Amino acid sequence: MERIGILGGTFDPPHLGHLLIAEEVRLAMELNEVWFIPTYTPPHKDAAKTKAIDRIKMLQLATESNPFFKVNTIEIERSGKSYTLDTMKYLKKEFPKKDFYFIIGADMVEYLPHWHKVDELLSLVNFVGVKRSGYQVDTEYPVTEVDIPMIDISSSMLRNWLRSKRSVNYIVPDSVISYIEENRLYEN
Template identity: 30%
Template structure:
């Protein structure tokens, strides 16, 4: 009986992306491998840390496994709970699955360090290697020296680093991108270049406060956590960048005061660049500064959480915190009134924008009348 041909594809997969899957598809469809085993590393020997926890990396891999009948996940390195060399992994698999015929898959970007792999001299004799061209230029010296086979595939020139940093997300697997956004993975990489540490901690605090309010008021804790954490995602953008986004997508909002632009650019950035599709999350970010006449309960939660997060320390903040947990709508109205009064004091009534005025008229003045 002929042995089943299986391609071993190791990597950090942090996260897995379209090009990883396209390589696996090329192994199956072009090279005739019946299965491709993804072997996620517990810790890549050439890296100091992973960017996401094992649970999340495995969950993303399982999404891919469910979409492709020929893909399997081998958790040998994960179970080891330590950095495991390719030599050790391949040796284990060959010993425990002798009924199969294996080859090892690698990207051409790994060729420069290929000879530095642990016990390389033994490894190169242990299993055939199939190299997939990830870049236009490759280390041909190594290819020729070890008589390696090099293959093309449907290459989008993606990398996990790019995906973590919001580059080329339009080419990423939508379900993986949704998982990343919904679980706020790679948050530090995605926010650290856009804001200072104080603002970053504020965002984390608002996310936590929003989650606590959502629990009390029966809204989605995760949606509240996401919207709260990302509400100020563009707060530290410069005026030129903010102006560009509004001019291209919502030019009418350029008439609003610059101090509230970040609500609108945050909405646009999350929609256009993060590719967040959830309209409730997006709307909550949009409304977190000046509100609107049609505030949802989630909108109110984010609006309030921003003003009562744990690091806030202004007169009567404890009163507002308690009120928001006792009566969300009343807490929203009183915080709205406070913001309105402060905005007038700081900028003058002629410079606070129509949107805040319209929100106050709907939620406060109409009720009084």
């Protein structure tokens, strides 16, 4: 059975931290692929700052050099609030011969008790937690911990940098920086 990692998020913008997490978990968990699933509207955050089509394009550019990375737009196509349970029910139905590993940061591991129908979700997916500065991967839920090199960056930090014209070189893939500049994203 194929083992598929799922990395969800707004990816607004995608950055090297996302790519590093995906690759380190792929290797540690011996995953066949990692599917990046951009959310339309996350249930625990405000709406994304850029249009879905721009976030999809940036994610495609960010992942195109890795043959093990795929972009899946199921949550964008569904629109509205995106609950992981709905996504995983759909994926399990569409791909019954795949085992799914949902990759989350330590901040989300701490938040698991508040996830929508988390107990039902646990029957559909295996959780993989990665460390994040300021958080622990301690939980009563079954979460496999994967150590990754610590890179303390966030999309919100990068949006602030971009608005203030600060360079994001070496943190955001060059192709994504070009797309951001060409489309004048994050200027306001």
